[in-house]
Amino acid sequence: MCAFIGFVLYAQREPPVGGDFSLTFNNRPWKFSEHSKKLNLFYTGYVKCPDVCPLTMSVASRAFKQLTDEEKSKVSFLFLSVDRDHDRPEDVATYASQFSTSFLGLSGSRDQIDYVSRLFGATYIIEDDPKSHLGYGVSHADRIYLLNKKGKVLYVIHFARDPEQILKAIRSRL
């Protein structure tokens, strides 16, 4: 039985355009255009994900660690938890900051999360999983979106497993 389905149809769309959006950071309103940098990496997942999310974020973190201070000042990494029912906003913020102090862990209302999912085609499905102790599962895209200052999608990295790939993608757009 499906608990929630988020925009499966959007997976079939052409590359998303993106744009400005509003979420929350640590239970406070957060708007992309008020915090965006020249280049912004955007990733969706959930904090109880033991495998793919920390894997991708570790890889991104390794890329960020190679940036110069000047480069770091122009780049942000935004992690959005799509699991608003189980991930507390303060936990999302804390979780993301452990990969890099510059990583922001964002949350939002269901409407806000779905708006952003639609904006970027960042599909997700939350469904019951009675076979697991967790009781549910979150299926999500494993994509890092590179956004310009206005939130427009410049590039998408699928299944990021190589820090050099991310580093190259960042530096070629700064």
Add this chain to the structure above:
Amino acid sequence: MKNMLLISLIILVYSVSSPVSAKLSALEKSLILENGIIYRPLAGSSATAGYGTIINPTDEEVQIVGIEAEGFKASEIHTTIEENGLMKMRRIELIPISAKGRFELKPGGNHIMLFDSLRAFKSGDKVQVTFKTKKSKTALPFIITERPTAEPVSHSHH
């Protein structure tokens, strides 16, 4: 990384047997673990994962039907799959390892999933994970390890 080198080959520490399994050969109760690690649970998350290679050194197939990890409320073996552009996790309830065969647990694929740590862990701690077959149990020591780039915080336990 240092820990990874130190635990490049960790051999069975002990085996817990039932009266039934006592009739089995000693080899049948044995599994070997290579490079067994569990990433230290990150603050904000109640779940983490463990990786390594489980080796069946015996001449018979072994079927793993479950695991238990000390220090965690629950533990399961999962696999991550990509389906229609989405990454999904599925629990694996029976894992056959052929005679002399190997079962790989690696990021982005098969892994042990651990829920709700019952105590704080630090790098280098050992966690005994008991692999259960229909006939026996084998405890294998996994080493708590920091994620490659995770920055430690002071409040890792929930």
